[in-house]
Amino acid sequence: MSNSGPPDEPALFRDVFPYGAVARTIFDGRLETPAPAAHPYIADSTFRDGQQAAPPYRVEAVVALFDLLHRLGGASGLIRTSEFFLYTERDRHAAEKCLERGYEHPRVVPWIRANERDLALVTGMGFTEACILLSVSDYHIHLKLGTDRARYRDDVLALTEQTLAAGIAPRLHLEDITRADIPYCVGLVQDLAGLAAQGGRPLVVRLCDTLGLGVPYPGATLPRSVPRLVRAFIEDAGIPGENLEFHGHNDLHKAFVNTVTAWLYGAAGASGTLLGFGERTGNAPVEALCLEHVSLTSRDDDCDLSAIPEIARIFEQQLGLTVPGNYPLAGSDVSTTAAGIHAHGLARHPETYAAWDAGALLNRPTRVTLTDRSGLAGVAMWINDRFNLEGAAMVDKTHPGVAAMQQAVVEAYGEGGRGRLTDEELVHITRVALPELFRPPETPAPQGD
Numbered sequence: 416m417s418n419s420g421p422p423d424e425p426a427l428f429r430d431v432f433p434y435g436a437v438a439r440t441i442f443d444g445r446l447e448t449p450a451p452a453a454h455p456y457i458a459d460s461t462f463r464d465g466q467q468a469a470p471p472y473r474v475e476a477v478v479a480l481f482d483l484l485h486r487l488g489g490a491s492g493l494i495r496t497s498e499f500f501l502y503t504e505r506d507r508h509a510a511e512k513c514l515e516r517g518y519e520h521p522r523v524v525p526w527i528r529a530n531e532r533d534l535a536l537v538t539g540m541g542f543t544e545a546c547i548l549l550s551v552s553d554y555h556i557h558l559k560l561g562t563d564r565a566r567y568r569d570d571v572l573a574l575t576e577q578t579l580a581a582g583i584a585p586r587l588h589l590e591d592i593t594r595a596d597i598p599y600c601v602g603l604v605q606d607l608a609g610l611a612a613q614g615g616r617p618l619v620v621r622l623c624d625t626l627g628l629g630v631p632y633p634g635a636t637l638p639r640s641v642p643r644l645v646r647a648f649i650e651d652a653g654i655p656g657e658n659l660e661f662h663g664h665n666d667l668h669k670a671f672v673n674t675v676t677a678w679l680y681g682a683a684g685a686s687g688t689l690l691g692f693g694e695r696t697g698n699a700p701v702e703a704l705c706l707e708h709v710s711l712t713s714r715d716d717d718c719d720l721s722a723i724p725e726i727a728r729i730f731e732q733q734l735g736l737t738v739p740g741n742y743p744l745a746g747s748d749v750s751t752t753a754a755g756i757h758a759h760g761l762a763r764h765p766e767t768y769a770a771w772d773a774g775a776l777l778n779r780p781t782r783v784t785l786t787d788r789s790g791l792a793g794v795a796m797w798i799n800d801r802f803n804l805e806g807a808a809m810v811d812k813t814h815p816g817v818a819a820m821q822q823a824v825v826e827a828y829g830e831g832g833r834g835r836l837t838d839e840e841l842v843h844i845t846r847v848a849l850p851e852l853f854r855p856p857e858t859p860a861p862q863g864d
Contacts, residue, residue, distance in 0.1 A: 425553035447633040447642040452683040456495040463498035464693040476733040477509040489520040491717040497521040501536040544584040552591035579614035586619040627666030631676035645680040660684030665696040674699040750779040787828040816849035
């Protein structure tokens with residue numbers, strides 16, 4: 416694979432990205448060695464990339480989600496920043512309201528395009544840092560912008576000088592890095608880092624896998640290999656790992672694994688959005704990154720995972736977005752089983768078919784729902800859970816009413832094609848099969864003197 420073509424010819428890597436076919440993954444027999452970031456953090460993009468995927472978020476919902484970001488991982492500093500548009504009055508009002516919360520983390524950081532008009536929005540609101548989009552692949556430089564690398568470099572350097580002169584620390588987002596000519600990008604970043612050093616400001620660089628074409632394989636070649644991208648910008652461009660971020664997209668189901676891979680190879684910043692909502696197929700879910708951080712570091716106190724169901728509730732009730740019931744961590748059914756063998760195991764010991772105590776960690780206790788495959792143990796477990804039966808009052812799977820209820824459930828599903836039985840329907844079936852559960856408790860006869 417050729418990385419660089421003549422300066423006036425765009426490098427489109429047609430051997431890797433044949434437009435009429437699936438992108439190719441090429442290996443060269445060399446492996447990168449993991450070198451995990453010493454102090455990993457999360458950079459939230461819910462109110463920027465997430466906003467691009469849905470109708471405008473109401474200001475009240477933005478503030479509520481910002482509060483939950485703080486609770487989820489901001490209080491510990493794990494969720495370090497949260498990006499905001501400034502283009503509309505509503506955008507600016509939301510940013511101002513979140514600034515009023517006074518949280519140290521996540522910090523409100525504006526996101527702009529690389530032009531003077533957008534820069535004026537940042538200075539007008541008194542921000543001291545900004546995320547700035549830089550399109551770095553020849554697909555963008557040549558085909559979209561209609562310029563060449565030399566002129567684009569000059570324009571970017573000029574805007575960066577203006578940014579630094581305005582007292583703003585630049586956070587440069589390298590768009591479409593996984594289709595870019597990496598030697599060109601490394602040289603550009605070196606020039607920009609030199610300017611930032613002269614201005615006494617740190618330079619934060621984000622590697623943006625805009626189309627989700629990155630791969631987590633350490634033996635794959637550039638520009639697709641996330642491990643090699645990270646190492647190139649640390650070792651060749653000289654950007655310290657603590658100032659390097661990765662932003663993935665989920666077009667090829669790799670946003671989360673690519674983002675965690677960037678952590679493992681030295682990029683401290685992991686960008687994502689709540690519930691993965693983002694442009695097209697979305698981004699790495701922030702809540703999943705929080706969970707992975709705890710798994711990798713054993714720092715349980717860095718996150719309050721019980722905020723996750725509340726985040727899902729706001730997305731559904733205030734933003735009108737749908738969170739699938741089986742969506743990991745956040746869905747309403749993530750701790751629900753319908754399989755009879757699983758229910759039987761859970762009834763004997765909860766750890767048999769539960770990865771963790773979801774009741775304690777997510778405020779989502781393990782429960783059972785019933786289908787025609789649930790079995791007697793599943794029916795008994797559902798009854799005991801639904802009617803809060805404990806001790807001697809619990810119903811065993813050998814109870815004849817359990818068999819009657821199971822048969823009624825099987826018949827209700829019939830030939831298939833219907834949705835899951837509702838709670839009301841199951842309660843009605845229970846009333847017929849086990850009427851004793853619905854009888855009022857006997858009142859003891861009054862005793863005479």
